[in-house]
Amino acid sequence: MNRLLVRVALLVLALAWPTFPQGTGEVEVRVTLGGVPVDAKVLVRQGEKVIEIAYNSVREPGRVRMTLPAGTYTLVVDRGAGFHRPAHIVQIEVQSGARRELEVALSQGFSPKAWGYYCADPHAHSNASEDGVTPPQELVAVLMAADLDLGFLTDHNNTHAHPVFAETAAGRGFPVVLGMEITAIRWHWNAFPLTNYTPDIPPMVMLGVAKPTPTFDHARKHGAKLIMANHPHSSYPYFDALGKPYFDPNFDLVEVMNGKFGEDDAKTLATLLQFWNEGKKYVAVATSDDHDWKEQTDIYGWPRTYVYVEGPLTPEAWLEALGKGRAFLTYGPLVNFTAQGGTARPGDTVAIAPGQTVTLEAELLLFPREAPRTLKSLQVIRNGQVVKEFTFTTETQASVQFVDKPERNSWYALRAFASDGEQAFTNPIWVEVR
Numbered sequence: 153m154n155r156l157l158v159r160v161a162l163l164v165l166a167l168a169w170p171t172f173p174q175g176t177g178e179v180e181v182r183v184t185l186g187g188v189p190v191d192a193k194v195l196v197r198q199g200e201k202v203i204e205i206a207y208n209s210v211r212e213p214g215r216v217r218m219t220l221p222a223g224t225y226t227l228v229v230d231r232g233a234g235f236h237r238p239a240h241i242v243q244i245e246v247q248s249g250a251r252r253e254l255e256v257a258l259s260q261g262f263s264p265k266a267w268g269y270y271c272a273d274p275h276a277h278s279n280a281s282e283d284g285v286t287p288p289q290e291l292v293a294v295l296m297a298a299d300l301d302l303g304f305l306t307d308h309n310n311t312h313a314h315p316v317f318a319e320t321a322a323g324r325g326f327p328v329v330l331g332m333e334i335t336a337i338r339w340h341w342n343a344f345p346l347t348n349y350t351p352d353i354p355p356m357v358m359l360g361v362a363k364p365t366p367t368f369d370h371a372r373k374h375g376a377k378l379i380m381a382n383h384p385h386s387s388y389p390y391f392d393a394l395g396k397p398y399f400d401p402n403f404d405l406v407e408v409m410n411g412k413f414g415e416d417d418a419k420t421l422a423t424l425l426q427f428w429n430e431g432k433k434y435v436a437v438a439t440s441d442d443h444d445w446k447e448q449t450d451i452y453g454w455p456r457t458y459v460y461v462e463g464p465l466t467p468e469a470w471l472e473a474l475g476k477g478r479a480f481l482t483y484g485p486l487v488n489f490t491a492q493g494g495t496a497r498p499g500d501t502v503a504i505a506p507g508q509t510v511t512l513e514a515e516l517l518l519f520p521r522e523a524p525r526t527l528k529s530l531q532v533i534r535n536g537q538v539v540k541e542f543t544f545t546t547e548t549q550a551s552v553q554f555v556d557k558p559e560r561n562s563w564y565a566l567r568a569f570a571s572d573g574e575q576a577f578t579n580p581i582w583v584e585v586r
Contacts, residue, residue, distance in 0.1 A: 153566035177246040189214025191296035210293035232299035234521035269458040275439030280313035284443040288313035296454030343376040386416035409438035432468025432532035438481030482576035488515040498579040
């Protein structure tokens with residue numbers, strides 16, 4: 153009997169005793185840029201399989217810690233998601249019970265601030281969204297690791313994460329815009345800035361059979377400067393209401409790029425070009441709509457929106473410039489689009505007399521991510537039609553010029569493509585022929 157009790161006691165003790173990972177090692181990657189620790193992302197691969205996606209804690213920029221099974225790995229150490237500098241790639245061996253420390257000094261790369269452009273991802277979720285998992289305080293480090301110039305938080309129909317997100321960002325000196333994804337059953341819109349806000353979505357608007365006018369008006373009354381039609385030809389497609397009596401055109405932005413570019417995004421772009429042909433100056437925007445910081449395909453900061461800001465960067469100045477259309481959106485290529493010797497940019501209007509010409513210029517720049525890539529082509533689009541296409545072979549940066557003589561009021565936009573299929577698109581420069 154005593155032996156039985158001893159065996160039972162040992163079994164209970166064995167079940168209750170804490171277990172520890174067997175055959176694992178610790179890895180710490182210390183990341184600097186210009187000698188200063190910076191927020192970074194480390195993607196861990198074994199062969200083609202992604203084993204881990206890790207970030208530094210928001211409290212310890214530049215120190216990414218991981219526990220990995222013993223083995224050989226490829227680490228992709230990144231700041232900027234491949235927009236401003238190449239990733240640093242290193243092979244490591246992890247030994248059981250051992251600790252490995254790596255020092256990674258990232259290249260300075262290029263900042264579009266040199267052109268006057270500042271970037272953000274205006275559609276991002278925390279775990280305050282019912283389908284989100286990213287802690288709001290760590291979202292700050294994730295957005296900074298993407299090398300964004302300011303951060304957005306737009307959870308579904310609530311502002312619960314706003315205080316901790318804003319407080320954490322302030323502690324890091326990171327400007328942010330607080331907003332909301334106003335979420336009806338049938339349609340979704342982003343509105344910002346909004347704080348301490350509960351949306352007004354009447355039942356018939358919630359069901360998508362009445363104009364969302366009261367919802368828009370309520371958001372603007374509570375501080376929203378801009379309202380965006382989210383994924384309008386994809387999930388919860390607001391543009392299904394086009395031509396219906398319950399379509400309200402009084403929004404400002406159109407989410408043309410939402411996560412990975414697909415057929416729905418192409419359809420949204422086509423609709424937007426038609427709007428522009430009708431003289432409706434909606435502004436094109438690119439966002440990740442990411443909910444999960446450890447997800448492999450939807451990535452915070454990819455794609456993103458760059459906005460030209462005159463003077464110091466503030467959230468208010470960025471939103472004002474975005475509302476004017478001074479923006480380009482991209483998955484990778486950087487595009488500095490100007491006209492008339494740099495006196496006009498996207499969102500601006502150039503006035504010319506009949507028979508005069510308009511001169512368009514662009515600077516293009518592209519960085520590798522994990523593998524080399526080059527610029528492939530640049531399309532000049534006038535009133536929805538490609539009127540000129542420049543092609544490239546081995547270039548990763550280029551400057552082009554195009555002179556045109558429009559016969560009537562027109563708009564011009566640029567669309568750039570990289571060899572890996574990634575693309576960028578500018579908002580238009582408008583031309584009035586007086």
